[in-house]
Amino acid sequence: MPMTDRIRTLARLSTPWGFPVLYLGWAYLFWAPIFGSNTSVWEGTNLILFLVGGASPLLAGLTMAWLTGGKERVGDLGRRLVDVRRISVQWWVVILVFWPVFNLVTAGAAIALGVTDRPITVVWTVLTDPATLGFMLALGLLFPAIEETGLRGYYLDRLQERFSPLVAGVINGSTWAAWHAAFVFFPGYYANTSYDPQLWWWLPSIVLHTLVFVWIYNNTDRSILAVLLIHSVMNLSGEFLGLADEMFPFQLPALALVVIVLVASGRLSKTSVSRESEADTRQIA
Numbered sequence: 001m002p003m004t005d006r007i008r009t010l011a012r013l014s015t016p017w018g019f020p021v022l023y024l025g026w027a028y029l030f031w032a033p034i035f036g037s038n039t040s041v042w043e044g045t046n047l048i049l050f051l052v053g054g055a056s057p058l059l060a061g062l063t064m065a066w067l068t069g070g071k072e073r074v075g076d077l078g079r080r081l082v083d084v085r086r087i088s089v090q091w092w093v094v095i096l097v098f099w100p101v102f103n104l105v106t107a108g109a110a111i112a113l114g115v116t117d118r119p120i121t122v123v124w125t126v127l128t129d130p131a132t133l134g135f136m137l138a139l140g141l142l143f144p145a146i147e148e149t150g151l152r153g154y155y156l157d158r159l160q161e162r163f164s165p166l167v168a169g170v171i172n173g174s175t176w177a178a179w180h181a182a183f184v185f186f187p188g189y190y191a192n193t194s195y196d197p198q199l200w201w202w203l204p205s206i207v208l209h210t211l212v213f214v215w216i217y218n219n220t221d222r223s224i225l226a227v228l229l230i231h232s233v234m235n236l237s238g239e240f241l242g243l244a245d246e247m248f249p250f251q252l253p254a255l256a257l258v259v260i261v262l263v264a265s266g267r268l269s270k271t272s273v274s275r276e277s278e279a280d281t282r283q284i285a
Helices: 003-013 018-035 044-054 056-082 089-112 130-160 165-185 199-218 224-241 247-264 278-284
Strands: none
Touching (some): 018 056, 056 130, 089 199, 199 224
């Protein structure tokens, strides 16, 4: 058997677990030297290492898609990344308003419960300062595009072929959280943002965010564009509103309540992913 065929067979047999091995392994291979550095992650060699390691969601997604489904599966990722027709008007509204409304409602609750008297401080420099705006656009659009193509576009589909949307989302989100945990230890990563995450509330929040993304993804015909946009709105709305530090742990139970409602109402159970994809069937045949 040719080496390429052996690799393809191994990739199919390792599905869905081959993705997190490649995704996390590649990232931490390049990120490890950054952890003990005194130089900002945004400078010099550290920036190069960060960007190369940070490409792991896209790299792992495209590699595993090609190995398990060939050009057709890779092309499908591209189509779902740009096809606006998968998103109905109703879901465009949900995508654009969900996080701003969530942030404003929880801000009101924080005031009412005495958590903080100033839950938000609008950061106008996000819009007026070119350097800040450029960074925020990269953080809000480019990085989510790299993440969502592999994490949701490829990996979530493979998980939903075996598990329910809820279980698949928890696994997907936990993998994503394991990747993001490194960011807390990167010197200067959050220096230009109002965000200062603590692992105890941030990691479970990432899993809950993922379950919201699963809800969006499965109701927009597996649109990568849809989850990219809601990911972007989440990042950008939080930065623009300038959420107080007290708000982030306070939002954790509120986000858990949203997910509980989605699960209890059956809204998280819908999926269009079959147990065995057509691409896999053709490859095996």
